[in-house]
Amino acid sequence: MYIHHLIYSSMRKNYILLFLLLTSSVALGQQTLSGGPLKPEQALMDISHYTVSLDVSPESSSFNGFTEIDLILSGSSAVLIFDLDQVFTVSKIMVNGKKEAFTHSDGLIRINSGSSFGAGKHKVRIDYGGKPPIAARPPWDGGIQWAKDSLGRNWIAMSCQADGADIFFPCKDHPGDEPDEGADLIITVPKGLVAAGPGVLVKSSNKGKKSTYHWKTNYSIANYSILFNVGSYVVEKRPYKTALGNTVSMEFYVLDYNKPRAKYHLDLLERSARMQEKYFGEFPFAKEKLAICETPHLGMEHQTLNAYGNKFKYVKVGDVDFDWLMHHEFGHEWWANKVSNKDWGHMWIQEGICTFGDALFFEDFGGRAAYIDRMKSTALATQNKFPIVRGDEVDSRVAYISDIYGKGAFFMHTLRWVIGDDIFFPAIKAFATDPRYTYVNTVMTDDLLNHFNAAAGQNLKPLFNLFLYTTDKLGIEVKQTGPKTYSVRLSNIDMPLPVEIQTSSGRKRITLSKKETLLQSDSAPVIDPDTYYLKKVSFE
Numbered sequence: 001m002y003i004h005h006l007i008y009s010s011m012r013k014n015y016i017l018l019f020l021l022l023t024s025s026v027a028l029g030q031q032t033l034s035g036g037p038l039k040p041e042q043a044l045m046d047i048s049h050y051t052v053s054l055d056v057s058p059e060s061s062s063f064n065g066f067t068e069i070d071l072i073l074s075g076s077s078a079v080l081i082f083d084l085d086q087v088f089t090v091s092k093i094m095v096n097g098k099k100e101a102f103t104h105s106d107g108l109i110r111i112n113s114g115s116s117f118g119a120g121k122h123k124v125r126i127d128y129g130g131k132p133p134i135a136a137r138p139p140w141d142g143g144i145q146w147a148k149d150s151l152g153r154n155w156i157a158m159s160c161q162a163d164g165a166d167i168f169f170p171c172k173d174h175p176g177d178e179p180d181e182g183a184d185l186i187i188t189v190p191k192g193l194v195a196a197g198p199g200v201l202v203k204s205s206n207k208g209k210k211s212t213y214h215w216k217t218n219y220s221i222a223n224y225s226i227l228f229n230v231g232s233y234v235v236e237k238r239p240y241k242t243a244l245g246n247t248v249s250m251e252f253y254v255l256d257y258n259k260p261r262a263k264y265h266l267d268l269l270e271r272s273a274r275m276q277e278k279y280f281g282e283f284p285f286a287k288e289k290l291a292i293c294e295t296p297h298l299g300m301e302h303q304t305l306n307a308y309g310n311k312f313k314y315v316k317v318g319d320v321d322f323d324w325l326m327h328h329e330f331g332h333e334w335w336a337n338k339v340s341n342k343d344w345g346h347m348w349i350q351e352g353i354c355t356f357g358d359a360l361f362f363e364d365f366g367g368r369a370a371y372i373d374r375m376k377s378t379a380l381a382t383q384n385k386f387p388i389v390r391g392d393e394v395d396s397r398v399a400y401i402s403d404i405y406g407k408g409a410f411f412m413h414t415l416r417w418v419i420g421d422d423i424f425f426p427a428i429k430a431f432a433t434d435p436r437y438t439y440v441n442t443v444m445t446d447d448l449l450n451h452f453n454a455a456a457g458q459n460l461k462p463l464f465n466l467f468l469y470t471t472d473k474l475g476i477e478v479k480q481t482g483p484k485t486y487s488v489r490l491s492n493i494d495m496p497l498p499v500e501i502q503t504s505s506g507r508k509r510i511t512l513s514k515k516e517t518l519l520q521s522d523s524a525p526v527i528d529p530d531t532y533y534l535k536k537v538s539f540e
Contacts (some may be wrong), residue, residue: 004039033163035175035395048121050179077117079112080110083173084167095124132167164224187213189211191211192211197498198217218288229305233256235254295309298325324515346389346392354405355405388411413514414467414532474497478538495513
């Protein structure tokens with residue numbers, strides 16, 4: 001028990017650091033925003049595919065190339081609008097093979113036709129170039145890192161979740177529209193460097209002093225995952241057989257001098273993969289690759305190539321080594337990359353459930369006491385300054401608060417307690433494997449609510465409302481009515497809830513409501529001793 005407490009104390013410091021970095025960077029450093037209400041012209045637009053082709057120059061800290069955007073318009077439009085950071089210069093735009101007039105100001109490209117663009121399919125090619133923004137505090141402040149590895153060689157990383165991919169390529173910068181048919185990423189770098197990207201490597205080639213890498217994914221993909229990392233990489237790989245018996249290549253793009261560590265690190269990645277599959281279903285991208293890539297920043301959930309920068313720092317959970325950063329970012333393959341929020345306002349789904357998956361690792365390998373200790377600490381760390389759902393159409397600055405991680409995870413812990421393991425775990429796996437909620441079908445909180453209502457056979461909306469849409473805690477009133485008698489009731493929720501109560505005769509799971517429940521005890525009862533609720537208990 002003591003060793004589990006020490007383990008979690010170390011982990012808790014890491015997560016508190018993560019929350020502080022996230023909160024401060026969003027408040028101080030972020031200059032561009034992603035998401036928010038869609039412009040009417042963009043609401044007509046459904047993105048089918050991106051092709052991003054860039055020649056990357058570390059010497060000039062710039063890149064030049066083009067982006068092709070395949071899209072479908074649901075109705076005619078006089079203008080096509082795309083997001084692209086103003087640091088870039090757009091040289092030419094073609095729509096369906098025809099050169100078109102455009103403006104580029106205030107971070108928006110507006111393509112104007114002589115008449116209008118009709119409903120149906122269109123292909124847009126935008127030629128552009130320039131110096132992308134430099135990340136002040138990656139990965140929370142988006143931008144590029146022109147870093148050096150320990151041998152002084154170029155090491156390049158990208159991140160843009162909160163800022164949006166428009167700081168790298170022209171796109172429809174909204175989480176609710178992932179390209180249905182995936183993306184191609186064609187990256188040219190100085191010879192001797194390796195460019196790693198999402199999906200599978202179609203081909204690599206050398207010409208003169210440059211090398212080109214063509215990556216392709218056929219899965220829908222969030223804009224912020226259509227990124228590359230560049231370094232003096234070698235690849236450690238092995239076959240991985242998924243929970244459904246499919247074989248996928250498990251790969252680690254690691255700096256060459258760290259290759260001796262890579263094989264053991266893949267052992268840890270495989271352990272994390274097995275655990276995540278147990279609770280959330282088969283690895284979501286089994287037709288492509290299961291991979292991580294060493295980066296100069298801490299990490300980010302880039303689909304099929306999660307960024308990893310924790311420098312092989314492990315802690316013990318039970319008898320096994322655990323890399324909290326790798327496990328958390330890898331968990332986003334399910335919760336962010338497969339199950340994606342329709343709007344940043346519902347980002348707690350991917351961050352909170354992914355963080356809950358971190359806690360399940362503690363339960364599986366450290367025991368029930370380690371899990372309970374972790375959730376107690378998570379409850380103490382909850383800030384409750386804002387609700388974790390702050391609207392259906394909010395931008396990344398509004399959505400990004402630390403509680404989407406911890407309070408989101410704790411809510412799943414509460415939900416598990418309320419409906420029981422026999423319902424909860426099949427339901428969460430069913431949600432993560434249901435085509436209605438996965439890949440291109442992005443989700444909102446109501447989707448999760450309706451799914452769990454059906455699974456549990458009860459109306460859970462009051463629970464969702466209290467803990468997700470307000471900063472209130474569960475109110476529990478205890479009143480001593482006699483020398484050894486007490487009444488207990490819920491004060492601020494209109495649904496019965498199971499609450500564990502310790503009396504002089506032991507612990508009992510008792511269903512409470514706004515109606516008083518009478519207890520017998522030689523001493524004052526202890527309400528919810530293992531902390532399944534964020535609560536405020538009052539005694540009279």
